[in-house]
Amino acid sequence: MAVEDKHISYRIYIVAVFIFLMAIAIVVKLTNIQWVEGDYYRQLAKQRTVKNFVIPANKGNIYSADGSLLATSIPNYDIRFDAVVPKVEVFEENIKPLADSLATVLNESSAYYQNELRKARANKNRYYLIARKLSYTDFMKIKSFPMFKLGAYKGGIIVEQETVREHPIGKIAERTIGYDRIDSKGIPVGKGIEWAFRDYLNGKDGKILKQKIAKGQWKPIRDVNEVDPQDGFDVVSTIDVFIQDIAHHALLKQLEDYEADHGCVVVMETQTGHIKAIANLGRAKDGTYYETTNYAITESQEPGSTFKLVDLMTILEDKVADTSDIYDTHGGVVKYYGRSVRDSHKGGYGKISLARGFELSSNTVLVQAVYDNYKNDPAKFVNHVKGYGLGKKLGLHFKGEGSAYVPAPGDKHWSGVSLPWMAFGYGVSVTPLQTLTYYNSVANNGVMVKPQFVSEIKEWNKTIKKIDVEVLNPKVCSDETLAKLKAVLLNVVKKGTGNKLYSKDFSMAGKTGTAQVNYHKKDGSSLYYASSFVGYFPADHPKYSCIVMVNKPSTAKNNYYGADVAGPVFKRIAQKIFTDAPSTNEIKTLKVKIPKQEASYNAYYAKLQKKQKAIPNVKGMPGMDAVALLENLGLHVKAIGIGKVKKQSLEAGQNIERNATIVLELS
Numbered sequence: 001m002a003v004e005d006k007h008i009s010y011r012i013y014i015v016a017v018f019i020f021l022m023a024i025a026i027v028v029k030l031t032n033i034q035w036v037e038g039d040y041y042r043q044l045a046k047q048r049t050v051k052n053f054v055i056p057a058n059k060g061n062i063y064s065a066d067g068s069l070l071a072t073s074i075p076n077y078d079i080r081f082d083a084v085v086p087k088v089e090v091f092e093e094n095i096k097p098l099a100d101s102l103a104t105v106l107n108e109s110s111a112y113y114q115n116e117l118r119k120a121r122a123n124k125n126r127y128y129l130i131a132r133k134l135s136y137t138d139f140m141k142i143k144s145f146p147m148f149k150l151g152a153y154k155g156g157i158i159v160e161q162e163t164v165r166e167h168p169i170g171k172i173a174e175r176t177i178g179y180d181r182i183d184s185k186g187i188p189v190g191k192g193i194e195w196a197f198r199d200y201l202n203g204k205d206g207k208i209l210k211q212k213i214a215k216g217q218w219k220p221i222r223d224v225n226e227v228d229p230q231d232g233f234d235v236v237s238t239i240d241v242f243i244q245d246i247a248h249h250a251l252l253k254q255l256e257d258y259e260a261d262h263g264c265v266v267v268m269e270t271q272t273g274h275i276k277a278i279a280n281l282g283r284a285k286d287g288t289y290y291e292t293t294n295y296a297i298t299e300s301q302e303p304g305s306t307f308k309l310v311d312l313m314t315i316l317e318d319k320v321a322d323t324s325d326i327y328d329t330h331g332g333v334v335k336y337y338g339r340s341v342r343d344s345h346k347g348g349y350g351k352i353s354l355a356r357g358f359e360l361s362s363n364t365v366l367v368q369a370v371y372d373n374y375k376n377d378p379a380k381f382v383n384h385v386k387g388y389g390l391g392k393k394l395g396l397h398f399k400g401e402g403s404a405y406v407p408a409p410g411d412k413h414w415s416g417v418s419l420p421w422m423a424f425g426y427g428v429s430v431t432p433l434q435t436l437t438y439y440n441s442v443a444n445n446g447v448m449v450k451p452q453f454v455s456e457i458k459e460w461n462k463t464i465k466k467i468d469v470e471v472l473n474p475k476v477c478s479d480e481t482l483a484k485l486k487a488v489l490l491n492v493v494k495k496g497t498g499n500k501l502y503s504k505d506f507s508m509a510g511k512t513g514t515a516q517v518n519y520h521k522k523d524g525s526s527l528y529y530a531s532s533f534v535g536y537f538p539a540d541h542p543k544y545s546c547i548v549m550v551n552k553p554s555t556a557k558n559n560y561y562g563a564d565v566a567g568p569v570f571k572r573i574a575q576k577i578f579t580d581a582p583s584t585n586e587i588k589t590l591k592v593k594i595p596k597q598e599a600s601y602n603a604y605y606a607k608l609q610k611k612q613k614a615i616p617n618v619k620g621m622p623g624m625d626a627v628a629l630l631e632n633l634g635l636h637v638k639a640i641g642i643g644k645v646k647k648q649s650l651e652a653g654q655n656i657e658r659n660a661t662i663v664l665e666l667s
Contacts, residue, residue: 049212057203058163060232062177062193065276065455068241069168071177071194077139078160079130079148082213083120085156086147091121094147094155101145105138106131126213127158152220159220165194172248173239174291176278176453178398191294193237193453196397200457200464203232234458238274243267243577247277250572254550255281255289258565261528261552264296265569266436266451270542272469273440273449277573295549296432300402303435304515305361305562306534307425309442309485311370312358314384316481320373323355323484327365334364337416341367341424344514344561355488359496361512363424370423378419382408385422388438388476389448390430396451405429425515432532436547439510439534441476442485443542448473490539497563498533501571506578509542510535510570512562517551528552531565537574544577546570615662617652618645623666634658641666 062071086094099113106113120128131142139159142148148157167177178192180202190198206229210220247265255263262282269276282292293299315321332348334341341363343349349362357365374381385391391406406428407418413427421427433451441448450470457465477485489509492498497512513532531550536542548566559565615635618626626645630637633656640663649663 050209051212052207053210055161055206055208055227055229057205057229058231059165059203060201060234062201063234063236064239064241064244065237065274066240066242070173070237070239071165071167073163074166075136075139076162076164077134077136078132078162079134079139079142080158080160081117081120081128081130082126082152082156082158083117083128084124084126085153086150087154090147090150090154097146098148102130102142105141133162169241169244171291173244173278175280175294176239176275177237191400192398193235195399197235197454197457201232201235204230206230233464234460235454236456236458238269238272238276238452238455239278240276243573244277244279246573246576248279248281250569250576251279251281251548251550252289253572254565254569255283258550258553259283259287259556260550260554260565262292262295263548263550263566264294264299264432265546265548265573266296266433267544267546267573268436268440268451270440270443270536270545271449273437273452274455275451275453276544278453294398294400295551296547297396297398298400298402298431299549299551300404300429300431300434301517301530302426302428302515303430304425304513304530304532305363306435306439306511306513306532307428307430308358308361308366308423309439309489309511310385310388310390311366311423312354312488313388313442313477313481313485314381315354315369315373316484317384317477318373318380321354321369323353323358323488325354325369326351327354327357327368329357329362329364332364334368336367336371336420339417341420355484355491358488359491361492361497367420367423371420374419379409381419381422382406385428387473388441389472390428390434390438394434394437394450394472396433397453402431402434403429404431404434425513432547432549435532435534436545437472438476439536439547440545441473442482442489443509443536443545446475446477446479446482447471448476486539489535493535493539497561498567500563501567503571503575506537506574507539508535508537508571508574509539510546512567514560514562529555529560531560531562533562533566533570535570537578544574546573615648615650615652615654615656618648618664621645623664626664630662630664636661637664638662639664639666643667 058075059073061069061073064070095114095117096110099110099117102108102113103110116128131138134142143157143159147155149155152158165179167174176192178190178194178196180188180190180194180198182188194201207227208220247267251263251265254260260283262280264281265277265279266275267277268274278296280291280293280295281289282295283289316323328351329343329348332343332346343362343364345360348364349357349360352360352362352365354365354369357369370381385406391404393401393404407414407422418427437448437451448471450472452467452470454467456463456467486509489511490507492511493502493508498510501508510533513534515530515532517528517530529552531553532548534545534547536545548569550565550569553560553565616629618629621629622644623639623642627637627639635656636659638661643666645664646667647665650660
């Protein structure tokens with residue numbers, strides 16, 4: 001029995017020792033948690049229950065050149081209610097007036113809100129939704145309602161703000177205005193002005209400390225922010241809403257008429273390079289058109305006949321030929337290395353001058369002029385092209401500018417046909433904006449300026465940064481060459497391929513272009529046409545340059561030429577700007593003298609020169625003349641009615657008393 005008791009005692013000792021060791025381990029662990037790792041665990045607990053949330057800064061606005069809003073940030077507010085926070089007496093005292101107030105702004109009755117708020121309090125709901133996506137005005141109203149005006153920790157109001165970017169003018173110029181956002185992978189992405197000038201527009205985000213009150217639910221700890229957000233600066237674009245609207249709808253109409261795949265228009269201010277309008281429209285599956293891709297900036301392709309201005313400028317600069325030189329079109333076909341170059345006019349144009357060949361867009365004339373003069377030194381021609389700036393990007397602020405391509409001797413793609421093919425716009429690749437920039441240099445007396453989409457950065461009315469005009473090439477060619485180029489560009493519209501666009505009411509100059517796209521595909525299945533017109537207006541004193549591109553017009557109308565497809569868009573834009581914009585034309589008849597007016601003025605002037613001692617007879621005089629005459633004599637004049645003087649209160653012949661009042665009744 002004693003042995004058994006002894007075994008039991010051992011077991012008790014072992015258990016006691018084990019419990020003692022466990023107690024020591026617990027004490028050690030608690031001590032370690034409290035003193036050694038205490039800061040870590042306290043921080044971990046805080047991170048899981050309290051953390052900073054970002055308050056996005058209000059982005060700056062984007063304005064048009066005329067002050068219209070193109071993009072702005074609109075705050076949306078969600079209002080929730082922590083039903084546990086208000087004290088009983090506060091809740092009971094304010095629930096009815098709060099419900100009455102909510103009913104005036106929201107779409108439910110006062111009884112509904114009383115019932116819902118009481119239910120939320122009974123269920124201890126700390127995140128009850130009151131309203132979603134409120135405007136700032138409605139948010140400020142609700143924030144001032146009974147109970148809610150006590151704040152988050154007495155009234156239980158929870159405010160969540162989301163900023164939404166809006167385009168007040170809708171989809172017009174949407175791709176150029178652009179966007180700046182974070183994609184699903186957390187990577188910043190964007191386009192257009194929003195992306196290029198994001199460092200100015202975005203401002204600096206703020207922070208607010210929130211406490212976790214339930215799964216996925218957080219509420220602010222304080223009524224004030226940890227860090228207040230700083231609003232971004234405003235960006236003033238060069239876009240003119242008036243011109244943008246004209247360009248957009250002119251392009252849209254033509255795309256619909258020709259059932260084209262896509263197209264673009266750019267209108268540039270000649271001297272500054274400011275882009276006043278840019279429209280990019282692509283066709284959706286349902287046949288409608290919308291801003292899909294910024295074709296004017298990104299789409300680099302063979303330009304076709306608009307490239308012929310490069311030929312003529314180079315030939316004239318090198319003085320290897322002149323506009324009066326005669327070329328034989330050889331029945332409309334010339335061959336190089338077994339490949340044919342054809343004129344669009346069957347049978348050619350006979351023998352014509354180089355200038356006339358340009359006006360009629362004769363491929364055979366321009367190709368012969370280039371090939372005959374540069375076949376022994378093609379690099380000389382290519383160097384000219386690159387010297388004009390056509391072999392490289394413009395260096396825009398935007399992402400995605402299409403690459404320019406100009407082949408050169410020694411390149412892997414250079415061959416015997418490269419030079420003649422280049423002469424009528426094939427084998428080279430440029431974007432519409434790069435082509436426009438080149439043509440604009442001719443309109444701007446040889447000065448090539450960089451296209452600009454933004455004119456300044458502002459903070460309210462204070463200018464932070466001014467975007468100056470940037471000159472890419474101070475002189476692309478001589479004044480002599482410029483004069484000849486301007487003459488033939490004017491004649492393209494007057495009597496060349498663009499003669500259907502001619503108007504005696506306003507002058508335009510430019511060049512038509514029709515390029516085959518994907519012509520190299522052997523099966524021909526993907527071959528289509530790109531129609532273009534590029535030029536400037538008014539022709540004598542250019543204020544704007546413009547390019548129009550229409551890609552893949554339907555061949556059902558059997559008409560895909562630049563003059564007929566793209567040209568009318570150019571004319572409509574120029575015409576609308578001329579007819580709708582305020583006129584600054586000089587009135588040539590202003591100095592013509594009208595005898596009746598001269599006689600009236602001389603009679604009035606003669607009376608004015610006499611030193612009057614008596615009140616004159618002004619009956620029958622025009623009211624304005626009589627008033628001027630009498631006031632110059634020191635009288636106060638009161639005129640009643642309009643027209644000529646039929647009665648005067650002071651009779652003629654009376655002595656003049658200074659500061660006396662005379663009343664004139666006018667017919």
